[in-house]
Amino acid sequence: MILLADSGSTKTDWCVTESGKPLKQLTTRGINPYFQTEEEIEQTIAAELQPGLDGLYPDGVHFYGAGCINDKAEAVSRALTRSLDTDSVEVCTDMLAAARALCGHRAGIACILGTGSNSCFYNGREIEANVSPLGFILGDEGSGACLGKLLVGDLLKGQMPAALKDAFLSEYGLTPAEIIDRVYRRPFPNRFLAGLSPFLAAHLQEPCVHRLVTDNFRAFLSRNVKHYDYHRYEVHFTGSVAFHYRPLLAEAAEAEGIRLGQILKSPMEGLIAYHATPANP
16 A cells, blocks of 8 residues: 655645555645745644545655655655654655656656646656756746736736736735735745636636737747657646646647647546556566
8 A cells, every 4th residue: 555645836636545546535735845844744744644544554655746856855755754654755756746647657758737837858767858947937937827927917017908907806806016925025926826827717718818828838848848859759748737728738739849648637647557557677
């Protein structure tokens, strides 16, 4: 019996599996060691995960998460080891989760479009090449945070119709001053901005909104995916943004000459299959 975790900045999906069959699935708030201390991660596990396990004690844990590299991954590993009383803990990046879920044991190009964005070339065993996403301030093209940032910027700078700005501020109960405060003075501005991106999905009939989304997807493809051998391999996606904006993502891919593969809302289903299927010798 193993425990799988797919964690982003916003939420963590957990699944207890046995022989490739899910026994228990639950969701907690996101765990990201770049924004949380080891103690805060333990508190989240104790308060939200352990009660939901209902007495199930996994033999091992495979945790995939944003920010899980080097010493940050070690902090998550220690928190899980202490909280779940197991020494069998693997902590990997969310990018490896996407690659394993989308490509299994085969080579391919895997991408994440969720709160943040990322991409890689995966050789069927490990990530062979990765263009740094750089975060939502310098990069993260195509992500919910980047789309939210562009939306707010265009609205507040008068680049969209005044009626659209009024509808946005009314729907979210925000003022321009409050938006500035949430972005520059409060924690997790990426989560806040990503939480605004559904407004775009609800107004895709507006030419300026449609253009903002497709242009940003094209920027993701040209600045990230085109660094890999995209002529040879299909490009696969996971993440809520990729899933909910599938038609516009397909439009951007066609414009950039890129062949789309599968698009999953979450990597969990693919991870369950990956960990139940041994690699070919």
